[in-house]
Amino acid sequence: MDEFILIKNIMLANSKYFLAVFCFYLIDFMTGFAKAIKNKNISSGKLRGSISKALEYIAFLLVGVVAVYLFNAEYAINLIAISLCGVEFTSICENAKETGVKFPQKIIALFRKEEGGE
Numbered sequence: 604m605d606e607f608i609l610i611k612n613i614m615l616a617n618s619k620y621f622l623a624v625f626c627f628y629l630i631d632f633m634t635g636f637a638k639a640i641k642n643k644n645i646s647s648g649k650l651r652g653s654i655s656k657a658l659e660y661i662a663f664l665l666v667g668v669v670a671v672y673l674f675n676a677e678y679a680i681n682l683i684a685i686s687l688c689g690v691e692f693t694s695i696c697e698n699a700k701e702t703g704v705k706f707p708q709k710i711i712a713l714f715r716k717e718e719g720g721e
Contacts, residue, residue, distance in 0.1 A: 606672075613671050613680075620684035624660055627691035634698035641702050660687055 614621070632653055639645045664687075667680035700706065 610668060610672055613668050617668075617671075617680045617684075620680050621664060624664065624684050624687045624691070627688045627695070628657060628660060631691045631694045631698065634695050634702065638698045638701050663687060 635649075635653070636645075639649065663683050664680065667683040670676040670679035696706065696710070
């Protein structure tokens with residue numbers, strides 16, 4: 604029983620990271636949906652893909668909780684959450700760009716470096 608209390612405390616202590624991932628995921632979902640509306644290609648398959656992605660993210664974060672519990676790796680949840688937020692941020696930018704949102708030149712330059720393989 605003490606293990607469940609410890610795991611609950613780990614999850615509560617890191618709730619801001621769970622919330623950040625959820626917010627980035629939600630924004631990505633909304634921008635992706637807006638892109639689908641603009642391109643007139645809304646499909647149930649893509650929506651189901653969003654559900655499986657959410658479940659994958661939950662699994663990744665739970666792996667972080669287990670790492671904290673078993674190995675006292677306090678940084679595990681932080682690293683996983685930051686990585687997931689980075690993936691979502693990139694997707695948000697791609698979706699927004701395809702819906703016509705204009706970005707500052709510094710952000711565009713960042714993505715051009717990545718695309719060029721440098």
